[in-house]
Amino acid sequence: MAEEKKEADGNAAKSVGGIVPWIVVGILSAGAGSVVPMLLPAQETKEEKSQAASPSHELPREEETVYVPFGEPGKDQQVVVNLNEGRMTRYLRVAITLQIPKSQEEEFRKKLEKKKAQLRNWLLSEISDKELDEIRGAAGQNRLRRTIREHFNSVLFPDGFEHIYDVLFEDFNVQ
16 A cells, blocks of 8 residues: 555556646746737738838829719719618618719720720629618728729729729718
8 A cells, every 4th residue: 555655646646747847838938829829920911011111102183183973974863772681672872973083084984985884894793782770881881982992993903003093972862
């Protein structure tokens, strides 16, 4: 019995002696993991770099831009879409105007005319996926404007530069 007790005490001491170094290593690793990022120089994320390079965040003076309506000239320039509601009784009527650089107006109008059907189809699909709560208020409208601007820029200008500075709602009626 006495030998068994000594053996059990020896095994307990060995197991405790085996755990302590692992605990110390874990604590040191956690400490180093929290200190090392503070010592490294800050790196810009991909999104921050694109925002810094993007002209859309640095709007030019008013006289250097022009506003181009999105729609058929001479016709109704509004888009009417049923919202994603249970009984489809709600709809959104919206008229969009795009703010672009004055120097690119002619080129922009040509590109817009070529891709108008594709952009209108996307716009109808995008808005019809929205619920009333998603477009309610200034925050909802700003999210929608940003989504439209990003998509229109990617379709019209696949080079990655944002030529559309802003999307303006001339009419925004939910009924």
